[in-house]
Amino acid sequence: MGNKPILVVHGGAWAMPDDVISAHENGVRNALDAGWKILERGGTTLDAIEAAVMVMEEDDTFDAGRGSFLTCDGTVEMDALIMDGATLRAGGVGGVRHVRSAIRLSRLVLEKSPHVYFVGDGAERFAQEHGMKLIDNKELVIEREVVRLREFKAKLAAGGKDTTFSGGQDEIHPVGMSSHDTVGAVALDAHGNIAGATSTGGTLNKDPGRVGDSSLIGCGCYADNASAAASCTGWGEPIMKLVLAKSAADEVARGKDPHSAAREAISALKTRLNGHGGIILLDAQGRYGIAHNTPRMAWGVRSTDGVQVGIKR
């Protein structure tokens, strides 16, 4: 005990339009409140980040849980990962459709399975076998996203280009992508342990079965007390190719401060693959970094020093 807890969350990095800024700020604040309640009474970092992420999954402001982008089939397919820096235990799921919280299921995998990662129907069978209620996918689908998908498809049909994955700087405002994104959290608890969690509904109009960086260990999420805890957001494929969360954490292990390591990770993402995204990074001393090369990123920090919330430009 005796460590000074800290919680850092993000609510996605992309080109959020002005009219969703306050919803993002409120959502991030609510996530901080839920996680901090646990940390300040001496709870574990895993409990805190799970609670923080669940708040954002339930908030349809974010691309996670209810309110996520829809696949080309009009369904919600979610991916998530949670990792414990003290033991390197991790739990993740990819392509799940019938649970209310992908991060809750990931935590269940971490706690109850010798395995780290489950996908598709098998992940849902694991959920059911461990007492999680399976739900109708429709519970996760909201009208706003039905309209967004319909309009997106209409524009594609009219000859518009899906630039979601083209990566050009001029093209990071593709139809529908200027809205919401993946959520994540990293925390240090009073016991001196760090952990990371990431949850997402993926990208608009994605092919069913497509899994991005969020739930892949080392890519969209990582945690190791000996290096750092990280959660990424943004355009998934370049993040995957650089295994960005683990790479950034490794730089901290080699002596870089998390602020510089976060900035350099995002800089490498741009330089090597013309990628766009954001990262939050926290080490076991409570030092943290937040970086992104997207126009905006929703973020929040809570410690005994108080609360900071922002949509960085």
Added chain:
Amino acid sequence: MGNKPILVVHGGAWAMPDDVISAHENGVRNALDAGWKILERGGTTLDAIEAAVMVMEEDDTFDAGRGSFLTCDGTVEMDALIMDGATLRAGGVGGVRHVRSAIRLSRLVLEKSPHVYFVGDGAERFAQEHGMKLIDNKELVIEREVVRLREFKAKLAAGGKDTTFSGGQDEIHPVGMSSHDTVGAVALDAHGNIAGATSTGGTLNKDPGRVGDSSLIGCGCYADNASAAASCTGWGEPIMKLVLAKSAADEVARGKDPHSAAREAISALKTRLNGHGGIILLDAQGRYGIAHNTPRMAWGVRSTDGVQVGIKR
């Protein structure tokens, strides 16, 4: 052009009993032949490793493709990844049941999709949409594995312990695990490019939907001309937690020779997580390393200097 091509393959690391050694040596040799034919006529590293891995998938000696371990449901579920070191493009699939070759489908993802990773039904839909024939899962199931699963379950029912994931040094000969394992290949072509590929049927009696290290970018496979190409085998979960392939490749980028980097990666696997496995590692100068801490590992190397094949003790 003018680079001296080299191909390194592995046919799994575990405690292979004496009676399967010659089959492993022959299988590895056949894989080398298939890949080398492509490299020696100036073909690409991606074509060479895909061909080499496909030979091992078709050979029921190995835990990949036909002849893989069965899930607790008695089905074959396969995972694979292929990655191009020149461009960092990658393609992978997790939990596929109805394709003949998981590495062929992975290559298709690499070539034809803006995405990197597909799982489950969605991966198979992608296969079908791109001209791959879907097959009955029974085509992949062989009698030897049906018997193995039945005997394994009988022993569990009689109070035996599944020690597959316990990780103790005394327990690396659990029922059924003393047989075959994941396959992989790394190669350097005459154009100076390296690439890596890994394919697996996973572990005996696994829960459906469980995905191990093999198909996860950075874990069981990685490739970057600026560092190295790597393929891992062994007990998947600890390999995932250390993101082993990328970590080993990064050490090469920082100046370590691949031989030392491979040994140190396997040493870290044991020290930090009591993990067991093997790795092959190759850089763009054609320097390679092969390391494992399992009793045996099937491996082979082919270059203009000739062929070497072994089951290291």
